[in-house]
Amino acid sequence: MxxxxxxxxxxxxxxxxxxxxxxxxxxxxxxxxxxxxxxxxxxxxxxxxxxxxxxxxxxxxxxxxxxxxxxxxxxxxxxxxxxxxxxxxxxxxxxxxxxxxxxxxxxxxxxxxxxxxxxxxxxxxxxxxxxxxxxxxxxxxxxxxxxxxxxxxxxxxxxxxxxxxxxxxxxxxxxxxxxxxxxxxxxATSVKTELKILKEKRLWLTLAVTLFGFSSVFAYFTYISSVLIEVSHIQENLISYLLIIFGVGVTLGNIVGGKLADWNLNKALKIIFIMFILYFILLYFIQMNGILMVAGVFFFGLIGFSMSPSLQYKSTLISQEAPTLASTLNQSAFNLGNALGAFLGGVVVTNLPIASLSLIAPILTLIGLIFLVISIRVEKKEGTLV
Incomplete structure (x- = not known):
């Protein structure tokens, strides 16, 4: 087997x-x-x-x-x-x-x-x-x-x-x-060996790309039920079915993202980040229509989660000597992104119309894109471009 x-x-x-x-x-x-x-x-x-x-x-x-x-x-x-x-x-x-x-x-x-x-x-x-x-x-x-x-x-x-x-x-x-x-x-596994990875500048830049790039997903998705009910006017008992469609998009996104990462890791992340920012703007109009949101949540899952394999792979390339801590830190970055997204999404929901989430959330991915550009420049300077 x-x-x-x-x-x-x-x-x-x-x-x-x-x-x-x-x-x-x-x-x-x-x-x-x-x-x-x-x-x-x-x-x-x-x-x-x-x-x-x-x-x-x-x-x-x-x-x-x-x-x-x-x-x-x-x-x-x-x-x-x-x-x-x-x-x-x-x-x-x-x-x-x-x-x-x-x-x-x-x-x-x-x-x-x-x-x-x-x-x-x-x-x-x-x-x-x-x-x-x-x-x-x-x-x-x-x-x-x-x-x-x-x-x-x-x-x-x-x-x-x-x-x-x-x-x-x-x-x-x-x-x-x-x-x-x-x-x-x-x-030869020790705390000292694992902690050496913390001196690596590329690790922190990669974690920043993960944190901000992915946080916009949760700024919007955390409140997806409320968006579907209040903005798209979809019945509450139908939400679970839309989440299935979202899940299919997530799975396909992981497959597509993996293939893009094999093709060219940094270019893949650039393309995904830019596409995601533009899609958020389109989503602002799509979310007003319940029928269009069926496709809307699918592509949101596909584009948003296509960045996951690339971000995961990018972190492993610089963590050969400290795999345990580096793997866990990458999960930390993803979840700090989740926390940041959920928190900022909550601020928006409390103070602004919930429909405006799709216009504010992509700002986080834009910050992630900036960190990605900085990361690529550092890798080029150090001769470690992935």
Whole structure:
């Protein structure tokens, strides 16, 4: 078998983690009503989660750098399951926020450790595709998990959604116990070795490109349910179906983005960023029409998430000596982008018409484009152009 069963178990874990991160966007109006808070305040549950990933992930990696990777994965999935159970039982907004932050601690480390572990279980020729297979769980969570979780939450109450996520997490935990091999002691791995990557200027520029370039996705997508209801005038019970269409766009975006990255990494990112900025302007008019928004959310997912493979690949090219920390830091950058986007989106929703989100969100990608240009110039100067 080209890909061991263990990698599929990691993909199930990735599916559960992706579902818990993204499903809340389709449930924001419901959660806001139950906790008697505004949609903007409910949106900060996404910000809290993203900050937990961004800050907690690297700290957890450094604290557990000497741990056996299989044991660490088991602990991370245990934290994830308990966090989601706590979320389902949340009596108050504050308790829900705390539960989300606890759950988020598993996110960055799971993807950082899991991707390295997946690559170690196959022949060298299949390492990249093994990592992609694990991350496919994240993509599938957008197509299947998020719409399904939204549908469950709207019909049976949002707590049931988090209970189901806990069950999927338990399935991944059992799969890891039985199928993921016990790894050998990591060779020459130390906090000092991993921290050396922090001196690399190119790393910080790449993380800045990731943070700002991707943050515009969540500035808009965090409040997609409200946009579809208030601006596009789509019925609430149809939102889960549009999220399926969005998920298909996300998956195709990952495929297209990967092929573009193989073609020319930096040119691919430039093209995607410019296209995304222009598409946001077009989206301002599309979002006024419910029928057009069916195609609108598809292309939003396709263009927005086509940058993910390129950004992920760009970070790995400069992190050979510190793969664990660099992988986790890249997840931190993505999630800081999520937090920044959700926060600024909340400010816009609170103070301006929600339709204006599509005109303000692309400013973040424009900043990412500026950092990309600076990064390319630095790489040219140092002779390390990728």
């Amino acid at each position: 080209k890909y061991p069963v263990a990698i599929w178990m990691l993909a199930i874990g990735a599916f559960a983690i992706g579902m818990t991160e993204f499903v809340i966007m389709g449930l924001l109006p419901n959660i806001a009503r139950d906790f008697d808070v505004t949609v903007s305040q409910a949106g900060q549950l996404i910000t809290g989660y993203a900050l937990g990933v961004a800050i907690g992930g690297p700290i957890l990696v450094m604290l557990t750098i000497k741990w056996n990777r299989k044991y660490l994965l088991l602990v991370l999935m245990g934290i994830f399951i308990l966090g989601n159970i706590a979320a389902s039982l949340s009596p108050t907004y504050g308790f829900m926020m705390t539960s989300r932050i606890i759950t988020s601690l598993a996110h960055g480390s799971f993807f950082g450790i899991g991707s390295i572990l997946a690559a170690s279980m196959v022949k060298p020729a299949y390492k990249a595709s093994a990592m992609a297979l694990m991350f496919m769980g994240l993509s599938l969570s957008n197509i299947l998990g998020v719409p399904f979780g939204t549908l469950i939450g709207q019909n049976f109450g949002w707590p049931m959604t988090f209970i189901i996520i806990s069950i999927i997490g338990a399935m991944a935990l059992i799969g890891i116990i039985f199928f993921v091999p016990m790894t050998k002691k990591q060779e």
